[in-house]
Amino acid sequence: MAERIDRMNLNRIVPILNWAAGIMILISLVVIFFYAPVESTMGNVQRIFYFHVGGAWVAAVAFFVALLSGVFYLRKPAKIWDTIAVGSVEIGLVFTSMTIVSGSVWGRPAWLTWWTWSPRLTSITVMWLVYVAYFMLRGAIEDEDRRSRFAAVYVIAGFVTVIITYLSIRLLRDIHPVILGEASETAQGLQEFSGIDSGKMVISLNVSVLTFTVLYLTWLANRLRLQRLLDDAAELKTRVMTRLQQQ
Amino acid sequence: MTEENKLASGNLSYMATVRAIVWKDLTMEWHTGQILSVMLVFSLTAAIIYNFALYGSLAAARDASTGFLWVTILLAGTLGLNRSLMAEQENRSLEAILMAPIDRSAIYVGKVISVIIFTLAMEAILVPIFTAFFNKPFWRPQVLFILILGTIGYVAAGVLITSMTVQTRTREVLLPVLLLPLTLPVVLAAAQVTAAYVAAVPPEWSEVQFAVSLVVAYDIFMVTAGFLTYHYVVEE
Numbered sequence: 001m002a003e004r005i006d007r008m009n010l011n012r013i014v015p016i017l018n019w020a021a022g023i024m025i026l027i028s029l030v031v032i033f034f035y036a037p038v039e040s041t042m043g044n045v046q047r048i049f050y051f052h053v054g055g056a057w058v059a060a061v062a063f064f065v066a067l068l069s070g071v072f073y074l075r076k077p078a079k080i081w082d083t084i085a086v087g088s089v090e091i092g093l094v095f096t097s098m099t100i101v102s103g104s105v106w107g108r109p110a111w112l113t114w115w116t117w118s119p120r121l122t123s124i125t126v127m128w129l130v131y132v133a134y135f136m137l138r139g140a141i142e143d144e145d146r147r148s149r150f151a152a153v154y155v156i157a158g159f160v161t162v163i164i165t166y167l168s169i170r171l172l173r174d175i176h177p178v179i180l181g182e183a184s185e186t187a188q189g190l191q192e193f194s195g196i197d198s199g200k201m202v203i204s205l206n207v208s209v210l211t212f213t214v215l216y217l218t219w220l221a222n223r224l225r226l227q228r229l230l231d232d233a234a235e236l237k238t239r240v241m242t243r244l245q246q247q
Numbered sequence: 248m249t250e251e252n253k254l255a256s257g258n259l260s261y262m263a264t265v266r267a268i269v270w271k272d273l274t275m276e277w278h279t280g281q282i283l284s285v286m287l288v289f290s291l292t293a294a295i296i297y298n299f300a301l302y303g304s305l306a307a308a309r310d311a312s313t314g315f316l317w318v319t320i321l322l323a324g325t326l327g328l329n330r331s332l333m334a335e336q337e338n339r340s341l342e343a344i345l346m347a348p349i350d351r352s353a354i355y356v357g358k359v360i361s362v363i364i365f366t367l368a369m370e371a372i373l374v375p376i377f378t379a380f381f382n383k384p385f386w387r388p389q390v391l392f393i394l395i396l397g398t399i400g401y402v403a404a405g406v407l408i409t410s411m412t413v414q415t416r417t418r419e420v421l422l423p424v425l426l427l428p429l430t431l432p433v434v435l436a437a438a439q440v441t442a443a444y445v446a447a448v449p450p451e452w453s454e455v456q457f458a459v460s461l462v463v464a465y466d467i468f469m470v471t472a473g474f475l476t477y478h479y480v481v482e483e
Binding site for chain 2: 074122123126129130133136137140141142146149150152153154156157158160161163164
């Protein structure tokens with residue numbers, strides 16, 4: 001499988017994906033702002049929901065892909081897995097940041113505060129920190145093989161924070177409604193789909209999630225192509241150097 | 248056959264390997280006292296700093312004491328982990344261990360157990376001190392139980408991460424940056440349970456059930472992850 005991804009003609013795929021993502025973003029903007037109905041209690045501000053959930057969803061997918069690439073790399077070291085993991089963590093971080101910022105902007109009118117240390121907000125901040133640290137680990141190791149190996153181990157261990165962020169709150173709600181005072185009550189508005197009261201909202205949400213997924217694939221393909229160009233450039237450089245030394 | 252002979256002939260069972268590694272660490276610590284002394288002096292200093300930080304209000308210090316206890320364990324833990332795994336790097340003793348025909352995960356398990364023993368020893372001294380300083384019942388069995396559970400998860404992640412960071416350029420600097428965020432979930436949950444049990448009115452089981460299960464789930468995840476990936480960390 002690693003070889004098949006390696007042989008992929010990215011120069012053909014990347015432009016197609018770029019266009020597809022661009023068009024889908026336009027479509028989902030139209031859907032979010034014109035097709036989706038105005039939410040009854042929160043009004044237009046609720047439209048952040050589609051960006052917020054879309055971003056969070058793709059961040060989870062990206063980190064999961066990074067986890068899988070880590071596992072594949074450890075099973076059979078191929079550079080492509082490392083590149084996919086790096087690209088996915090980079091993109092996942094962008095989407096996590098987007099989720100946090102959009103949630104904060106939404107929190108201001110909804111809870112009258114930009115930030116509160118509810119379990120959900122705490123755990124996503126921890127997750128963000130864990131994946132930022134991923135790049136510090138990589139930066140501290142010079143040997144390429146060891147860097148990829150350690151990064152793979154770390155990305156597997158780090159996934160625990162994704163699980164906690166995405167599942168724990170739901171369990172918390174089920175098992176333990178007593179703890180849900182003010183803070184956790186507000187967290188529900190963030191994470192639950194209870195705000196959805198019409199079929200049009202469901203369709204709009206699906207469109208935005210699909211758009212963000214395509215955007216993720218587009219960025220990842222661009223990232224793989226970029227890495228390939230970097231590798232080619234490095235190889236050319238060494239070839240030029242040897243040629244010059246021979247003369 | 249004696250244990251050494253068995254080790255030499257490669258016949259040592261998995262558990263015996265783990266025991267040999269734990270024994271080696273304990274013996275080293277018995278002779279040098281490096282790890283425990285550093286952890287203890289640091290944690291005592293930290294406890295005094297906390298008291299100073301909230302000097303104006305004893306009540307506030309008392310309210311925050313559970314947090315202080317866990318922060319102390321967290322930070323003193325990084326010192327202990329660093330010391331314990333740096334010792335393997337110095338004099339290239341890890342290389343010598345790796346020459347033995349033993350399962351790499353046994354090294355992980357052995358290291359986790361020995362660091363857990365050191366951390367629990369430190370906690371055994373911290374608990375009476377915190378009880379005295381902050382006048383809260385940290386000695387309650389439920390508190391001790393959650394201290395042990397939280398320590399397992401913390402050390403399981405710690406040994407895995409520290410084994411990597413001691414092999415990097417920035418070493419000690421990198422460890423807290425990687426380890427503290429990664430272990431925050433288990434520490435936050437354990438601290439929440441601890442706070443509930445040192446309160447005047449002990450909680451119902453249903454109130455802490457979720458946090459306790461989170462700690463246990465984290466322990467299982469981290470021990471499994473370390474167990475399965477450790478040989479990629481130590482192997483060349």
